[in-house]
Structures are given as structure tokens and as C-alpha cells.
Amino acid sequence: MFNILKEILHQKKRLTLLKDAQKKTIPAGFYYPISGEELLKSSCREIMINKLFSISDLTKDLFIDFYLQPIKTLTELVQILPASSEGEYSNEGGLIDATLNMVITSLKLSKREMLPLDMSSEDRSDQNSFWSLVVFYSSLCQLIPLINQFEGEYESGNTWSPGLVIPNHPYRFRFNSKRMNAAYMLSKTSFITSRLIPFKAIEWLTVQPETIQFLLPMLSGSSNPNHEINQILKEAMTLSNLDHFIKPIDFYEKNHQNIGLATSSFSQHLIVDTVNSDICPDATIELKSLIQPSPLVNSADTELLLSLLEK
Template identity: 35%
Template sequence: MFQRFKSHFARQPATPQKLPEQQSEVIRDSRGYFRPQSADELLATSLRRQCLQQLWQNSALPEGLYQRFYLAPVKQLLGSVQQVPATPEGDWSGAGGFADLTLKFTTCAVRLAKGHLFPPGAAPETQAAQSLLWQTVVFWGALFYHLPLLRQLDGELEDGHHWQPGVCIPGKLFRFRFRTPENALTVPQEALLAAGLLPEKALMWLVSVPEAWHCLMLHLNGRPSSVPLIDALLQDAAGQVHSPWVKQGGVPTAAEAALASEAGTRPETQSAASANAMKSPSPSTADDTRTLLSLFQSNDEVSSPVNANENDNDLKISKRTGRPSENVAPAGEESS
């Protein structure tokens, strides 16, 4: 009886069929060059597929918007980093370590943020109107959190041209190495990389709430967030996945490491424990969703009406007939 009751409120997988288990193949020739892989190939490992399933389960966005604002940036980022590691040594130093770290960290942060009221301290009607946007700000902040680690990497294509991991998908066989400390990039590139990952409609949504835009920009510039709760959630997630950013291992510059340490210890930043004390049932996101969908009124993939169930906040969106469902997350995976 309990299982039937629980399944009624659980978010159903967005894909009806279960994808066959597949292991992402790392092809490296005798010269040390890797073969570029598609985003689908890179997402084929059980860990990454499980992360996608958990992202979908913990997101309140309708499927079409989840595809644009969550899945598309994830695929683009993974394609641009391929199989690079996150650090020269340690937990995330293996092939594909950066992608594994980013997905696991992002999944953890989104899960921790679920159920919190955003922005903290705002009027209930403001929280109801902006809930979806702030939850998505947490996702983007988490997805971009480890971009500074890419500054320590240098790449080269088979034809001798330079390739910078994180900037673009390599069009030829490639190889990479860690820069020596004296050759490390000193100019921050995170804001530029993030701008390339954010969809245009997402930027329009962000600037519609200046506080959310300002919060994300502070994060991308390595500054303490204007919403301390978000900093606390990201720090908690970093600790749970053993992020090298928390340990300050592999951080490109001492200034960046000092700034990250200061942001994590400043008095007004809340700990994960105090953040948990602020949890309460999520407000209705119907108004927020209608505002978001107004950006897509000319798009054939999304149409009104949108219904928000006050009991379980399960957003449902009607789609035009005749369009097949897109692959959002693999069905049949366990989620948490």
C-alpha cells in the first residue's frame, strides 16, 4: 500500500523505454590522442546516466524546458571537455574525471536545494513567482562551479592546432596535458565559458529578475553569492562529493583559492545544518511557470495550459499532438 502511495507522487521518468546499458569508451592511440566522442557517447556510463535521472527527478521544470535549460547545457559542456580529468591526482584524476565530478556535484546541489524557499526571506508571493528560476540558478551555479579547473589544462589537435578544453568540441583527434604552474592561465575564462552554455531564452529569463542575474554573475566571478543559502548548499555538495575545489587542490591561482576559502568561511554564509533548518514545503510554481512559458509562446514544443498541483507540486504541461517524446533521462534508473 505504501509503495503504491509513494509511486503516485514520484515523478515519472521522461523516457518510456529503458536504454541498454553501455559503457563510455575511451579510445586513445599509441601517440596519446583521443577520439572525439558525441555527448550521447559521453553520457553512456552508468554513473552519468544515474546523475541525469536524478536531475530530472529533482527538477520541477516541464520536460521541454528541462531539455533546453538543463540537458542541453550538460551535453554541450561534456562535448567541450570530452575525457579530460579534473585534477592531476586524486579522486577525479582519471579519464573523464571532470565530467564525472561536474555531473555528480550538480546532481547533489540540485537535490539539496529541492524544498528550500527561494529567495530566502522574500514574501510568499515573491517566492511562489520566482521559485523555479532560483532553483535553476542553483543548477547553473553548480554546473559552472568547477569551470576554473579547466584553466590548468592545455589541449592540442592532431594537426597541431591548439584546443582549449571547455571552449569547443574538438573536431579532430586530440590530446591534453596539465600546464606547469608558470604557464597556468591567469585570466579568468569562466564567465565566457558559461555564457556559451546558457541558452538565449535562459538569459532572457534570468534578466527578468535582476537579483537572480546578479547572484549568478557574482558566482561566475568567484565572488560570494548575494544569497548565502546558495553558497552554503554548494559548499555542502562540494564536501559530499570530495570536490578538489573545497580542498583547494588543482585551483589555477592562489588568489582564486583564497577567494573560495573566504567565501566558504565568511560569517554570514550559512552552514548546511542551518540551511536545513530553513527547509519548508515548496510554494506553488504556477505563476513562475506561466512567466517562463510566455517566452516560448511561438514555439511548437510548448503550449498552455500549465497546471500546478498544490499537493505535490508536480508540474504538467500539455504538448501539441503528433510530437514524439524526447529523451530526457533514462528510464528504470534508481533515483535519490
């Protein structure tokens, strides 16, 4: 028994050394793919996950399936992409930081409104967890069109398509120098969105048909702009300092030359001001009251949630 255990530990050590050796041989400007669990383990992101759990009104199992798994999937698809070439979210990982800020702010605002507004307070209370999930998916997908800014490349020279493929080799990225039409970007955005929302969640939401009737048009970009959820998303954009991303398709078309041609080199020259992953306390000064750790959930809960995803 001791020999078997010793051999297992020896094999794990060899695998660790091999992975470390692979990381050390990556050329400058390339990044080694990181799992969603690791990318979400910064202290600020753990605070966000805790906050989401506390306001989701779901059990841990449902929270993992409906909230945490989609976040993990999106995180793995975009890795450390920034949200823009300059400004608050231009750091490595800025796209995920911006998305988490957007999500937590939207959910906080929705709790204030108690959706849907045209129902009695009793009915709204009964449907709260359903509509919170609709707000979550709607806000989670708001910044997905920004992925279209980027093109990626593996160390081998093969193409990596950010948002479409989880990288499995060292990669680098740059702002796209090719002009893409809105139809392609909308199609790509819809495809990425479809990967994030679990079928089990759709099935769960159909218990309240009104939620699906809003969510599906929202995800396809054709929802009523005057709907209360769209108003919440717009306000969340402002509070998260993302106003200029409210209409990302128009933003691309009108400002393509400023974004797409901002650099012709790959990622080693893209990030001038590299910031570590714990940027949230500085990046969300106006949202401090929204992202404090919940007294109902501690770091052990976060570790448990993340560890369950690894299985």
C-alpha cells in the same frame, strides 16, 4: 524504392566502416572526439540526468533547453578530461563526473532549503523552479576553472584548447606546464561560462529579477560569499569530496608546481589508473540517496531527451 533504401543503407555502412578505420589508425595516447550524447550515455550519468529532470520542475522541452543542452555543451568541450592529477576524480572523464556530482548535490540541498529564505513559503513555492535553475548554473560552472590545468594537442601537432574549442580531430592532453596568471584564468572561465547559459534561460529568469541579480555576479566571481546559494555550493563541495577545489584560482597559484608540472608527457602517461565511465557508484558512496533513479522518469525518457539533442 527498395534500391534507394538499399543504397542508403550501403552508404551508412561505408561511413561506419570509414569512421571505424579512422579510429583504428589513431596513434597511442590520442583520443577520438566523442559527442555529448555518447559521453552522457553511461548508466551512472543517465541516473544523474533522470534525477535532474525529476527535480527541475520543468517540462521536457524546457529541461532540454535549460539543463541538458548546457551539460552536453560542457561535456563536448572537456571530453574525457580528469578533474585532478590524483584522487577520486583523476580518472578519464573525472571532470564531468565531479561536475554532475556537484550539480545534483547542490540541487538536492537547495530543495531542502527552499530558496530564497527571506520570502514567505508561498512565494518560495512559486519561485522554486527559477531558483533551482540559478543553483544549477552556479554549480555547473563551479569547476570550470579546473580546465585551465590542461593543454591539448591534435594529432597534426596543432593546439587544441580544452574548454574553448570542441575537438574535431584526434587529440591528447596533459597538465599545463606553463604558469598562467589569475586574470587570464578568470577571463577564460567567464568566456566558457557564457557559452553554457542559453539566452532563452536568461530571458526566462528575468521574470524574477532577483535571480539575475544573484546569477550574473556569481558567474563573474563577485557574488556575496554569505548568500545562501554560496553556502549551499560550499556544502555541496564537501559532500562531493571537492573541498580542495573550493577556491580553484588560489589553488592553482599556490600549488601550480605540483599540478602543472606533474607530468611533461601527454595523455597516454597522464592516466595511470584508467577507470571506465561508470565510476559514479564507487565515487559517490555518501551520495547514494541523492542519485537513485527517480520513479517519475525511466530510461526511455532519458533516451528521448538525448535523442532530441541529436536532431
